[in-house]
Amino acid sequence: MPAYKAPLRDMRFLMNEVFDYPTHYANLPGGEEATPDLVDAILDECAKYCEEVLAPINQSGDEEGCHFADGVVTTPKGFKDAYDQYVAGGWQGLNYPAEYGGQGLPMSMGLLKAEMMGTANWSFTMYPGLSLGCMNTIMLHGDAEQKATYMPPLVEGRWLGTMCLTEPQCGTDLGQVKTKAEAQADGSYKLYGTKIFISAGDHDLSENIVHIVLARLPDAPKGTRGISLFIVPKYNVNADGSLGERNPVNVGSIEHKMGIRASATCVLNFDGANAYLIGPANKGLECMFTFMNTARIGTAVQGVCHAEQSFQGALPYAKDRRSMRALSGKKDTDHAADSLIHHGDVRRMLLTQKAVAEGGRAMVYFASQLADNMSVGIINGDIETYDYWDDKLGFYTPILKGVLTELGLEAANLGMQVFGGHGYIKEHGMEQYARDARIATLYEGTTGIQALDLLGRKVLLGSRGKVVREFTAEIAKFCRDNVANKAMRPFVWELTKIVTQWNYLTVRIMLQARKDRDLVGTAANDFLMYSGYAMLAYFWAKMAAVAFDKLENGGNDEPAFYEAKIQTAEFYFDRLLPRAKGHADSMLKPTASVMQMKPEHFNFG
């Protein structure tokens, strides 16, 4: 089984050298506590926990999977112990307010933590991860009593939470939700209905589980405007906070999945469960979507995780395993064959993984700063601030979620490919990464949904192209700032072309879509992928600029790190960015080539 080593050097490069987190935190209301020393200590401690506790139970967790018997879900061996350590370490409350028992650090610290935990063991990370959505919902939409009741044990991690959205007949299209709430005399409700795909829906890790459930009030309007949010605890909570009787939220079954097998995915039957309305009636979807951007960026992180994880597995193998001779002549003359890493196509695969992991990480670290700013708006109840930053974040979210999960899956598969036939064998652990990575393009909105969100909602309807103009203006400024630097010229040249092309494509689609609405659907995936490659190019150029500066202006004792950054940037621009050309070309093609075939003509017997 490949070992996990947290990429601390790279994380600190991004925090301290590229995105200047120290200044960001110093200026962030409530961020002052995140001093460089504290941040450093937390990263080290988190890395240790991930490397020593979570990574060793990743493969065994996949092998064993979760158990379901007599209505009870049991997690694999070692998960409960690892979770106890997680709670004892105070990790769940890292970025939650001190008033609920948290450490009150900025939201970004939670995303940094999530990457390390997720790389070490994504299945495990799902349990505390899903609880974030629950905590965020209660923190933002709960009344004082609900906050007082639920937040402290959730922030402590003594309780965990879930989000119950999907039903058998609908996932994306939540307007079809059927689960019903019946009013009780005391102002509470009883819920009836079935929810599926509930991650961490049941388990043996925490004392209680707090479900946030989408359901319909009696006489609610049809469709999306008749959906409300409810709190449904697994165990009823007494007035003093102690646990009462079991609430009838019954586990129907757990799913048998391709991967993330140690994460329990439950069918939950609400058989008249006690439920408490949270937030305004019939506004459940709006409330739920408050934190959608951060939830989706949390899933984008998964792409980075599996790219990093698979890279860390493939690299030592590529150095150890010997096969054939390098094309340019023998490299390891004292052996019968050269290491795989001397072969161009193996390098292509490794460098693709590296470019995705490090480039994706840069995108996440950038977006995390926006999330910090947005989060301040929430904590201070300052809706204007929240809206401003949530809007900003909204442009990045589908790109990060859509593209990083797709590329993370590709990277995980490349890691298997480096192993040749051995990659297909379970014991090496590489195929698990590919199976685990596969879910990321499906849940939290499929790639297709991200693509429509980006092109339809964010770019066209939401801003008439303004979000693209703004981001490309930032790229253009970067180009002006760096054009005098000869070393940066190749990057600047490519980025300049992107500035023009991205806006051109946006305008063309905007104009054509007026006449042909189908264009949004037929161009969406290409536009998403194009945007992802363009954005990655910008962040790779940004990292290269920092690296050139460090090499030139000295003061560092590890030029190799910066040289490797520049070399990876060159690889990205030469070998991955060209894919954007194909997407640019395809997206403007007539909608007919996608839309004209009649449904009954897709197949002939």
Next chain:
Amino acid sequence: MPAYKAPLRDMRFLMNEVFDYPTHYANLPGGEEATPDLVDAILDECAKYCEEVLAPINQSGDEEGCHFADGVVTTPKGFKDAYDQYVAGGWQGLNYPAEYGGQGLPMSMGLLKAEMMGTANWSFTMYPGLSLGCMNTIMLHGDAEQKATYMPPLVEGRWLGTMCLTEPQCGTDLGQVKTKAEAQADGSYKLYGTKIFISAGDHDLSENIVHIVLARLPDAPKGTRGISLFIVPKYNVNADGSLGERNPVNVGSIEHKMGIRASATCVLNFDGANAYLIGPANKGLECMFTFMNTARIGTAVQGVCHAEQSFQGALPYAKDRRSMRALSGKKDTDHAADSLIHHGDVRRMLLTQKAVAEGGRAMVYFASQLADNMSVGIINGDIETYDYWDDKLGFYTPILKGVLTELGLEAANLGMQVFGGHGYIKEHGMEQYARDARIATLYEGTTGIQALDLLGRKVLLGSRGKVVREFTAEIAKFCRDNVANKAMRPFVWELTKIVTQWNYLTVRIMLQARKDRDLVGTAANDFLMYSGYAMLAYFWAKMAAVAFDKLENGGNDEPAFYEAKIQTAEFYFDRLLPRAKGHADSMLKPTASVMQMKPEHFNFG
């Protein structure tokens, strides 16, 4: 579980309307027996067997997997019975000479059969499939006695065979093979060594298993020039053909794999097993590679299989499942939401699967005719004929194997994606296709090996670009023939660009590689994928031309079939062919961006 329906209409379109198999068979020495009526009857019968016997045990076979206990491998429930029916139907001998009990039909019939069987149940198909390599080796390189002993029961299917190449320390690089042969007084040998990844290495389907094993004779030269081929039966064979004692070929274990779980992948220990030299001493690799082209095309078929299989699973779901409204307005007004098939991005996924399955099938049907011609050379012992056609086939082999398995994997993953989160759940069967498809880019030479074979051996060293010039000349002729047809113009125009660009890229690489050998390694994957997209474009245009002709010149009662062909061709040219641009761009980039990074700088702690 999705049902399988053999795509007979499409197969007959290719055989009768595109590639004129009736004439091909009529002109093929020994092919006269394959009359249209007989071929038709065989296709129908094979389809029935695949649909009714093999497909129903595909998912259960995956769930159950193979068993290994007390040194014995047992296949999943139903496999033995299905195999008995396979033998009773005479399917194994379909394209083997009548003198050994076969039906003596052309080799292409075997590939057509393999596609249907493989789509219905790839794991099952591996058992008789691996035996083909064994039969081919004995037929071509065995002496009269070996042929008489082994061919009849192998052709009958009463015995099955394997190919034992890989060892723990080497797969691709067979020069590192260590298995040793010790000479015995009677002229036979005893083999000592361990082979891994032996598909169908042991099982309960056939009475005996005949292993073809790569090993070294005593005092053999080092490396690839010291490897010989041996026949090693599981049970020794008495002079009268009856089975004797168990030969010490011991199953060490079976592998636990990501997919094709019903196919037994064995570690075989040769503990002094009786072995018989086949073919000339120390020429084992050359002998083994005689049939490499057909073996690799047999694996290319797997890409078609999983694309077809996943498409057949995704299509009914896309019609049944309802989510959201179509962008251009409500389609199913009597329902709360429209079927997925009305959404552009879902169509993109379905049409990609369809374009890969049908386009890939066309490539296989084309290559199968070359294989037929090559095979005539073998059967008649006419080396000149064999060499000529094997050379021809050699250009297509890496493209078909490399590109169709990569695209087959993509298509299988798209089928999951159409299902959204449900695609990740085992019971729907879609994720199995993605897991099963994953092996195809790894075995029988990884994609990287196909890429090097194409660019390094076939294009540069083997022909100095001639193979590309010849194939593009064929495309150019097609363009001239069709340029007068207005409907064909868009295809002709794109193909004309490909003719120029493919040759340009080849020449550029040829010139640059003289100075920089690494270019072959850094450009290989892009060149392979480019060639694949270019070749698919040609075959799609060819199919479109036939379809236009049928529509125009009438005589057919199903215009919808031909319209759908043209629409799929348009989809291919508009949406998939543009990817070739990215590959064209990337392959000529400096080798430094791949080769410059020092192995120790790929990662920093």
